[in-house]
Amino acid sequence: MSKNGVGGTSRTVTRADLAEAVYQRVGLSRTESAELVEMVLGEMADALGRGDVVKLSSFGSFVVRSKGERIGRNPKTGIEVPITPRRVMVFKPSNILKSRVNGQTISVDDADD
Template identity: 35%
Template sequence: MNKQELVDAVAASTGASKAATGEAIDAFIGAVTAAVRKGDTVQLIGFGSFSTGARAARVGRNPATGAEIQIPAAKTVKFTAGKAFKDAVNGH
């Protein structure tokens, strides 16, 4: 499911217009992005949580030449599924 299909599904479920639903989804994505960028965790009870993680700097290899390269440290985004979401996917 892509973003437009999500907008269509939510609009059909709520009866709201597709334009309003699209704006709401964009606002949701923006709010989650801003919170996680600040280092906060966004918890949606029953669905899951978005948070940041850290990946340490390490030495990697260029697969084409075999030369060693330095891979810098980076922040990562983590999503941990909630129990209700896992149960729904597993059919419990």
């Protein structure tokens, strides 16, 4: 596992990496593993596109929030510019994931998602 953050090295985990992990751990073929990863990510994307919350126990929640129109300012010129309404996605990690990222162990029974 690599470190991430200031002064550390980081690695990007790709769809192919996830499919390979499924292949190694579950025993599906590589093709089936890749299809499974695509199906899961597709379901998540579809749910978020509808505005649903995607909650993965012991991992976190993906939430779509609506932001209203507001006035922004160009930092170079100082000119005020309207920012149109939009939807943004927010990820809220579970306490278990936060602990794991910080190198601590926590049992599922001790955590409150």
